[in-house]
Amino acid sequence: MSSNKKESTSEPRVGVYICHCGGNISDHVDVEQVAENIRKIPGVVVSHTNTFMCSDPGQELIQEDIKSGKINRVVVASCAPSLHELTFRNAIKRADMNPYLYDHANIREQDSWVHHGDPATAKATTLVAAAVAKTKRLEPLDPIRVDARNHVIVIGGGMAGLRAALDLSSRGIAVSLIEKSPFLGGQAANLDKLVPTEASAGDLIKQLAQAAVEDPNIQISTCSQIVGFEGYVGNFKVTVQTHPPDADTRRQIIRGITSDKSQVGKMIPFVGYFPSAVPTSEQTRIIDTGVIVFATGFKTYTPRQGEFGFGDFPEVITLPMFIRHMAQAAANDKHLSFNGKKIRRVAMIHCVGSRQIPGIHEADENDYMNEYCSRTCCSATLRAAMEIRENFPKTQVLDFYRDIRTYGRGQEDYYDRASESNVLFFRYEPEDSPLVEKNSSGDFPLKISVKDTLTFGEEIEADVDLIILSVGMEPNPITGLVDMMKLPVGSDRFLQEVHPKLRPVELANTGILLAGTCQAPMDISETCNAAQAAAVKASALLGKGYVELDPFVAGVDLAACSGTGACVDVCPVDAVKLKPVKINGEEVERAEVNPAICTGCGVCVAECPHNAIDVKGWTLKQYEDMVDAIVAA
Amino acid sequence: MSRELHFDTLVVGGGIAGLQTALDLADQNYQVAVIEKDATIGGKMIRLSKVFPTLDCASCITTPKMAASAHHENITLFTYCNLKSLDRDSPESVTATVTQKPRYVDPDKCIGCRQCEYGCPVYVPDEEQGNFNLRKAVHIPFSNAIPQIAVLDMENCSLCGKCARVCPTDAIDYFEQPEDFIIHAKTAVLATGFELTPIDQKPEYNGGKVQNLITSMEMERLLAPHGPYMRVIRPSDGKEPDSIAYVQCAGSRDKTLNVPYCSRVCCMYAIKQAMLLSGALPLADITIYYMDIRAFGKGYEQFYQNAKAMGIEFVKGKIAKIEQADNQYVSLRYEAQEDGGRVVEREHDLVVLSLGMVPGWTPQGVCQVSCDTDRFIKSSMPQIAPTVTDMEGVFVAGVAAGPKDIVDTIAEAGAAAMEASKYMTALGKQKAA
Amino acid sequence: MSDKKKQADKEAMKILRQQRKQSIDRVRGAIKSQNKDIKSIKDALKDGGKTVPEITAATKMPSSRVMVFVATLKKYGMVAEGPKDGDYFKYELIDA
Known part of the structure; x- marks a missing residue:
């Protein structure tokens, strides 16, 4: 059927555009030589190089050749198509040519970054030749347009989730906010005063949570989890299960709440904002949505048993534990007290569960290591140190750090003030981390020793009453969701964006966005920025009322199909069905593809005994020609 | 109106x-x-x-x-x-x-052909290239500028009329207001x-006026694909440097310059440049003098650890004095924390000031x-x-x-x-x- | 363009040159010294490629100024980078 199309009767005239990538490619590949080699291939009418094909002058080069009628097929040889395929498709579209009459050869990631010299040039020639061969067989395609639901599911009711939900609602998009606990506010509820404004985290949570509760456009489901997922951007179907918290969770989470109902609408310190009474019965429902925003947040690192004495000595606690203690401590004494004991000297240790180095630090039981910096702990630690010094002037503070990372606006000031208020700083190398031991003599329970690089490697030993560990962030365990939705996860176990600068809040799964600390450690400001950036992407995506999907989906050749149903059996996403049709007056069954669901995986193509099904833009014939070109090269 | x-x-x-x-x-x-x-x-x-x-x-x-x-x-x-x-x-x-x-060039007529630039007889330091080479008085700012329209720098124009004569579209207009x-x-x-922190008021750094003492932005140009030399060499005499140093927090976390805050990017760009340099000049020694390495973003700490593993030397110490040494070398004086705190003087071919950001x-x-x-x-x-x-x-x-x-x-x-x-x-x- | 308009433009240019006389004189001075420096660098390269210190010795110009001009001549296609001599690259004249 497609063989009669007008475009394929006009002889393909291929334009080939090879990018230097400012040396990234041309330092290793002789791009002029590649252009020369390719020029000899029949059907290639132009073969150009440019320092940056993706730049405006580069794109114009292609557009001029299209507009002048010189070419009707385009091959760009540059970086990975994931970076700039869309850039070039748009450029071609602006020149009034079908953007799918174009193929992309990756000669950077697959060539110049891994090969050098003549072999790199030879491989580039081969890759481009294969792309040219494929391009000659390309046919014009149109993107698949599907209606999009003006609705977003936000997973997680912490700061990121609340911020995103409110923003989306303000733009007229209905939101379902799904939170697994009975509370809103997430980990921010475990903070007290915030750097650098000294604003109360509880107040900020209350401000956002209350607005969300009062917003008729936001439907909040606490005690809820996502248990099922299907569909595609614009039309996801998400199964949400709500269940009453079990007695244990109730006891554990709802600290201090005597009656659910009386606490509704209140911010409970160090617990969260309580938006509604907990459900009393289990309920499952399906929500149709256009976009999903992940705001699943983080959890704090739990030190291993014995790590800096944690678990061995009751006087070793984490920073979140200490912050909660301080919030409740009365400031009417010259000494801080803890567990009824006077604290004369406290040691704070940075980078616990962050910046771990293979070979120096131990991996956890799952063989994981937190090699990243958790970004927020330095300022939080210094803030706590300052608070001790200001409220309890007789309590000494020793601070053990690797690098002080008070990078943010107003944060350096805390570092200065901590030094001025006589917090004593000791700097350690990771291989000489502080050692915490029980004090056998004297009246201090613990002693801490370290090789201090600030005093040029002097061995320092100090008696202390309390040790506070500045624990880092880890992504919340969401392996269930990750497996269900097949989400990309980085080696740091945080969700992995497509590209940190080009598409920073998008996952490779179209229509699933990222907000906040599920992506990387961030403070509240950065989290809110990220959430708003995700919201703006969702708003742009849903604003048109429809979404356009790539047309690389399976298509059935009805003349060849005999209705074996082999394709139906193997399709992993149920995109193919057998439909009754009349052929020559006879009622038969033939395969039919739902292009919105089809992911273009090609399993059906491999299975069909009659070659009656093919993926558009990636046909068997195109592959054959590519292989021929590679073999011939 | x-x-x-x-x-x-x-x-x-x-x-x-x-x-x-x-x-x-x-x-x-x-x-x-x-x-x-x-x-x-x-x-x-x-x-x-x-x-x-x-x-x-x-x-x-x-x-x-x-x-x-x-x-x-x-x-x-x-x-x-x-x-x-x-x-x-x-x-x-x-x-x-x-x-x-005024561009003195009609944006509707200019086609970006650069004939004016090639014709212009006046050479002017090219600020887009750290003033390491010269541009013409009429020019397109750089190869991937948008728009690709020439701009005439009237301060450095002799009004000789050459550009107007060679322009194929009659786009030059000396009378624009x-x-x-x-x-x-x-x-x-x-x-x-932002702009980079000005350091001309910093006597310890000789106000930045030391040969082969360059700013981090200038180093970006030396490393860029369309750089002034198309390679990294010393601006004073074209020597390929054997030893390059970075002075961190030059113009950040410095109350004397009224920049008490951290500029957030200097640690990472210095590490990045050091990595690029060790690729471009595999034999060169690269040293980063720092107070705290602030590699806090996603993947940044791992980047820092990779740089250490590549052999880039990280020296803890605040640079107290920068001076010209013989043979156009740059001398740095600092207190070596890892070396008993003694005051050390070291000379480098090329020194980069990791400047901070001001509005x-x-x-x-x-x-x-x-x-x-x-x-x-x-x-x-x-x-x-x-x-x-x-x-x-x-x-x-x-x-x-x-x-x-x-x-x-x-x-x-x-x-x-x-x-x-x-x-x-x-x-x-x-x-x- | 009519002759009348051409004449008017010429007049206007004259006035503009008058107004900008000071800066024009300064620029003309700069062109002169720059052309002299370019010529002496090119002369120094006539008998073969040289490094920046070698050009400096031949021209008696400050080496940083030599470097700037060599980089510029290279950019505008009048000089090419040649082989390395110790720590320095030699620069060669391109036949024009």
Whole structure:
């Protein structure tokens, strides 16, 4: 059927555009030589190089050749198509040519970054030749347009989730906010005063949570989890299960709440904002949505048993534990007290569960290591140190750090003030981390020793009453969701964006966005920025009322199909069905593809005994020609 | 009468923050005007070599966003323009007076052929290349500038008339005058970026006036694909350096320069440059003198550890004195923390000052938005809505609101676009009601 | 373009040159010294490629100024980078 199309009767005239990538490619590949080699291939009418094909002058080069009628097929040889395929498709579209009459050869990631010299040039020639061969067989395609639901599911009711939900609602998009606990506010509820404004985290949570509760456009489901997922951007179907918290969770989470109902609408310190009474019965429902925003947040690192004495000595606690203690401590004494004991000297240790180095630090039981910096702990630690010094002037503070990372606006000031208020700083190398031991003599329970690089490697030993560990962030365990939705996860176990600068809040799964600390450690400001950036992407995506999907989906050749149903059996996403049709007056069954669901995986193509099904833009014939070109090269 | 134009949002600044804001608004079908003081959009980012932590070339990431903005049907770019005033007249409207500086080249006629540039007899230090080489008095700023339109530098023009004679489209106009025009919009976003900390007042560094003592931005140019030398050599005499050093916190965390804050990017760009240098000059020794390494972003700490593993030397110590040594070497004096605290003097072929960031623009006398004590634009809700300022419907994005790297800038640009679109949605609702 | 208009333009140019006389004189001075420096660098390269210190010795110009001009001549296609000699690259004249 497609063989009669007008475009394929006009002889393909291929334009080939090879990018230097400012040396990234041309330092290793002789791009002029590649252009020369390719020029000899029949059907290639132009073969150009440019320092940056993706730049405006580069794109114009292609557009001029299209507009002048010189070419009707385009091959760009540059970086990975994931970076700039869309850039070039748009450029071609602006020149009034079908953007799918174009193929992309990756000669950077697959060539110049891994090969050098003549072999790199030879491989580039081969890759481009294969792309040219494929391009000659390309046919014009149109993107698949599907209606999009003006609705977003936000997973997680912490700061990121609340911020995103409110923003989306303000733009007229209905939101379902799904939170697994009975509370809103997430980990921010475990903070007290915030750097650098000294604003109360509880107040900020209350401000956002209350607005969300009062917003008729936001439907909040606490005690809820996502248990099922299907569909595609614009039309996801998400199964949400709500269940009453079990007695244990109730006891554990709802600290201090005597009656659910009386606490509704209140911010409970160090617990969260309580938006509604907990459900009393289990309920499952399906929500149709256009976009999903992940705001699943983080959890704090739990030190291993014995790590800096944690678990061995009751006087070793984490920073979140200490912050909660301080919030409740009365400031009417010259000494801080803890567990009824006077604290004369406290040691704070940075980078616990962050910046771990293979070979120096131990991996956890799952063989994981937190090699990243958790970004927020330095300022939080210094803030706590300052608070001790200001409220309890007789309590000494020793601070053990690797690098002080008070990078943010107003944060350096805390570092200065901590030094001025006589917090004593000791700097350690990771291989000489502080050692915490029980004090056998004297009246201090613990002693801490370290090789201090600030005093040029002097061995320092100090008696202390309390040790506070500045624990880092880890992504919340969401392996269930990750497996269900097949989400990309980085080696740091945080969700992995497509590209940190080009598409920073998008996952490779179209229509699933990222907000906040599920992506990387961030403070509240950065989290809110990220959430708003995700919201703006969702708003742009849903604003048109429809979404356009790539047309690389399976298509059935009805003349060849005999209705074996082999394709139906193997399709992993149920995109193919057998439909009754009349052929020559006879009622038969033939395969039919739902292009919105089809992911273009090609399993059906491999299975069909009659070659009656093919993926558009990636046909068997195109592959054959590519292989021929590679073999011939 | 001045020309009057109407848009939904005025974005001030065409760097990565402004462009991302404009794109995020335009994709939601708002009409956006971007005004940019330079002759090209792209801001500081397009002038960089590669960017951390992915080591993508800066052009690979910036040029597509520049091109997307230039071609977006909802975005209009105004380059080589200064913002004269920005006032809110009512909740529905801000009015900006914008001065179009004379390019002395008609943008509608210029086809970017560079004939004028080749013909021009005047050589002028090229500020786009750290003044390491010369450009012509009439020129296109750089090869991937947008728009590709020449600009004539009247201060350095002898009015010889050569460019006008060779121009095939008769685009040169020596008589052009600055021209004001008015932009009316509902909202504005300030994305005015940064400049490097000036260090001419720093006697310990000899005011920066030491041969082969260069700024980090100048090193970006030496490393960039279209750099002044197309390789890294000493500016004083073309020697390929054997030893290169970085002075961290040069112009940050320094109260004597009135820059007490951390500039957030210098540790990472120094590490990045060190990595690129060790690729370009495998035999060179590269040393980074630092106080604290602040590699806090996603993947940054791992980047830092990789640099250490590559053999880049990290020395803890604040540089106390920078002086010229013999043979155009640069001498650094510091207290070596890991060496018993003795005062050490070391000489390097080439020394880079890792300069910090100061605001690129001040609202003083232009618009009524407040700045913080750090002189960057103040956020009214720094935690839950960092891009909201104290001027109604005027938002801030990127380094204009304090130092930040490209990743954080792009996120904040999205946030500013969200705030601006929310503001306009609310206006629409009020109107409908 | 009519002769009348051409004449008017010429007049206007005259006035503009008058107004900008000071800066024009300064620029003309700069062109002169720059052309002299370029010529002496080119002369120094006539008998073969040289490094920047060698050009400096031959021209008696400050080496940083030599470097700037060599970089510029290279950019505009009048000089090419040649082989390395110790730590320095030699620069060669391109036949014009």
